[in-house]
Amino acid sequence: MTTRHGATLLARLGFAARGIVYCLVGWFAIDAALRxxxxxxxxxAIASLADEPFxxxxxxxMAAGLAGYALWRLAEAITDPQAQGTTAKGAFKRAGHAISGIAHVILAWTAAKLAVHAREAGGRVGGEESTRDWTAWxxxxxxGRVLVALVAAGLIGAALQQAKKxxxxxxxxxxSGGxxxxxxxxxxxxxxxxxxxLVFALIALFFVSAAWAADADEAGGMAHALATLQSQTGGRWLLTATGLGFVAFxxxxxxxxxxRRISVDLPA
Structure with missing residues (x-):
């Protein structure tokens, strides 16, 4: 097996791992909305797998797949296989790939740690505390406020990109294919x-608030965004719809x- 072929297989495993994660997060959201x-x-979602058989x-x-997906995204950001980096749009896309890669490195690390300590893990732990910790840093x-504002701007860009798609x-x-x-x-x-x-836009607003108030407690991640939807008028149905959307994703x-067409610019 060539290096390129192995990297492609890992990236495909990463898409499957991402699918499992979003289906679980969506299911948790629907369950929270209805019950x-x-x-x-x-x-x-990843932590919830620790209590399952095997x-x-x-x-x-999951750790291997998410690491493969992260490496593929980071490789896209660094090597620019589609040669788009000379334009503003291309540079923006490469930055998005880099952010996605870093986020999936964190998820892969979480899955790897839980794989080693699965018997001691369990429950629906999340990343809200770590989000506020690095925002405080x-x-x-x-x-510092400018740096947090830049994170918010990146999230706004990501939200707009998701909405465009x-x-x-x-x-x-x-x-792939015609x-x-x-x-x-x-x-x-x-x-x-x-x-x-929708969820990325809410997370971006949290970081705007954190930058404006210079308060890390204003920041929040996916769980905070879903809880915000749940707390609104008609939140039960908003959260259900969003959970179904996550399952669809x-x-x-x-x-x-x-x-998926996957370009891996690595030596064979």
Whole structure:
């Protein structure tokens, strides 16, 4: 097996792992909406696998897949296989790939730690505390509020990108082969990207508030965004709809695991 082929397989495993994570987060959100209780986030979804039969092995496979996905995204950001980096749009996309890669490195590390200590883990732990910790660290640096504002700007850009994909279905062009993507698959993808865009926008607002107030407690991640939806008027239905959107995104991630066009610029 060549290095390129192995990297491609890891990236595909990463799409499948991402699909599992989003299906679990979506299910937790739906369960919280219909039966009450707390919502979870992607780290909490991964942690919930620790109590399952063969949890250590499942988590180890998740860690490998998420690491492969992270490496692929970081490679796209660094090597620019589609030669888009000379334009502002291309540079923005590469920055998005880098952010996605870093986020999935964290998820892979979480899964790896839980795989080693699965018997002591369990429950729906999440990343809200760590989000506030590193936000506090950023605020403690020179121009800390500016740094947090830049994080907010990046999240706004990510939210707009998700919303654009939901609106125009441009994600379908990322599939391999010349066969058009079936309409029902496009619909699933649109719903999923729309749900992600909404949650990313809320997270961006949290970071805007944190930068404005210079207060790390104002920051928040996915679980905080879902809890905010739950607390609104009609929040039960908002959270249910968002949870269904996350499940749709998870299903579309499984489709991508099989048919996504993946460029890996590595030596054979």
């Amino acid at each position: 009450g209780g707390k919502v979870g986030d992607n780290q909490g 949890g250590e092995w499942i988590l180890a496979a 950023l605020l403690g640096q020179p121009l 939901a609106w125009d279905g441009s994600f379908a062009r990322e599939m 066969t058009p993507v079936p309409q029902h698959v496009c619909t699933i993808g649109r719903i999923g990207y729309g749900a992600r865009g 998870g299903i579309y991630s499984f489709v991508e695991a099989r048919w």
